Amino acid sequence: MRLRLLSLALFFCPLGLAAQSPGPPPYEIYAGYTLLSNSFNGVPGARQPLNGWDASVGLPPWHGLRVKIDVSHYSGTNLGAKQQALFIMGGGQYERTFHRERLFVEALFGDVGMNRYWGPNALPGMTASFSTQLGGGLDTPLNRHFAIRVQGDYRYSNLALIQSTSYTLPYRIPGLPQNFGSFSTGLVWMPSDGSTVGTQTNEPKGPVESELNYEYLSSFGHFHIFANSWWSYLHVAGVEYDRHSWGRFIGARRDFAAEILPVAILRQPSKTDEWGNPKSSSLETLYGLGISPVGMRLLWRDGKAWKPYYTIKGGLIAFNQKSLSQNGSYLNFSLQQTVGIQFRLTDRWDLRTGFEDFHFSNAFMVPSNPGLDAMSYSAGLAFHLNKRTVSF
Numbered sequence: 001m002r003l004r005l006l007s008l009a010l011f012f013c014p015l016g017l018a019a020q021s022p023g024p025p026p027y028e029i030y031a032g033y034t035l036l037s038n039s040f041n042g043v044p045g046a047r048q049p050l051n052g053w054d055a056s057v058g059l060p061p062w063h064g065l066r067v068k069i070d071v072s073h074y075s076g077t078n079l080g081a082k083q084q085a086l087f088i089m090g091g092g093q094y095e096r097t098f099h100r101e102r103l104f105v106e107a108l109f110g111d112v113g114m115n116r117y118w119g120p121n122a123l124p125g126m127t128a129s130f131s132t133q134l135g136g137g138l139d140t141p142l143n144r145h146f147a148i149r150v151q152g153d154y155r156y157s158n159l160a161l162i163q164s165t166s167y168t169l170p171y172r173i174p175g176l177p178q179n180f181g182s183f184s185t186g187l188v189w190m191p192s193d194g195s196t197v198g199t200q201t202n203e204p205k206g207p208v209e210s211e212l213n214y215e216y217l218s219s220f221g222h223f224h225i226f227a228n229s230w231w232s233y234l235h236v237a238g239v240e241y242d243r244h245s246w247g248r249f250i251g252a253r254r255d256f257a258a259e260i261l262p263v264a265i266l267r268q269p270s271k272t273d274e275w276g277n278p279k280s281s282s283l284e285t286l287y288g289l290g291i292s293p294v295g296m297r298l299l300w301r302d303g304k305a306w307k308p309y310y311t312i313k314g315g316l317i318a319f320n321q322k323s324l325s326q327n328g329s330y331l332n333f334s335l336q337q338t339v340g341i342q343f344r345l346t347d348r349w350d351l352r353t354g355f356e357d358f359h360f361s362n363a364f365m366v367p368s369n370p371g372l373d374a375m376s377y378s379a380g381l382a383f384h385l386n387k388r389t390v391s392f
Helices: 002-006
Strands: 028-036 050-058 067-077 083-097 100-116 127-142 147-156 179-189 210-222 233-249 252-269 282-299 306-319 329-342 349-361 374-385
Touching: 028 067, 050 083, 100 147, 100 306, 127 179, 127 252, 210 349, 233 282, 233 374, 252 306, 252 349, 282 329, 282 349, 306 349
Parallel strands: none
Antiparallel strands: 028 050, 028 179, 050 067, 067 083, 083 100, 100 127, 127 147, 147 179, 210 233, 210 374, 233 252, 252 282, 282 306, 306 329, 329 349, 349 374
């Protein structure tokens, strides 16, 4: 599960944004102490806070909103069991400056990883769960490059105990916590104060490059990276919107990407166990739709006859029946990663081909979470909303 968060790293690479001078610091690098309000096995009458460290990186902002990645670790002992929790989170931070102070709010999403025997009296439990972090704080500058940060957050996770290490079906006991509060304080390092980040010019701005991609995806195999299920096949069709919003990175044009999938067809075993393993050779067909409101595309050789690209998108996909397991969920989180090449057909149309990993799972919103990593090919036609200058 932790690998899924690492695969999102390209969401958080540097943003090439133009800014007025002076402006907010392009990067905020934070490290400090953090306190969690309760242990993960802290049932009523046995609540025990955990101590740890917190580190984060905030990337260059756009109208006060910056992408943020946060890693925190908590440790301690409660009810005879060690508690070792690692949160890997990503999301957004919105900030405003009042006089010298900067106030910010944040919304982060990711995974929490746990040691196996964290339950009361060292009972075994799940080692990963989806997690949410909502909160905010205050930065008080010490000088141009350092500030003291104080922040508080609400955290949610869905960790549960398991029957045994050989039979990992989750279950919950009364009072097992899901809601936590956290407090953190430490030092923020700002390598640059923002006064040299971008400049205003009098050069006329042309239309922003943007395009619509009419695409089709079909799975032909499976990975076993983030998921358990091997026996289901996915077919989707829809429209992706790409807009040049974030400058360039590692020689590529960096675009915002979003997608709507009005057609989603899943072929899965008609009868399964809790983990999605088939108990019948027959298949059934599920119908659904998906949306990925947040994504990024890297496009190399912009304006050339052929252009390599990499795309990553995150969102939701839902079906008319519980997917991958009879004990699963209707709604799932999705993560798509694609590499491919876009070929110019005319001054307005391109042909796009790619190889994709389409992952979806329910992040343990329910105890059964088989997940699927579909090895897929994709093809589509890209329509440029603005005429472009082309070269070879």
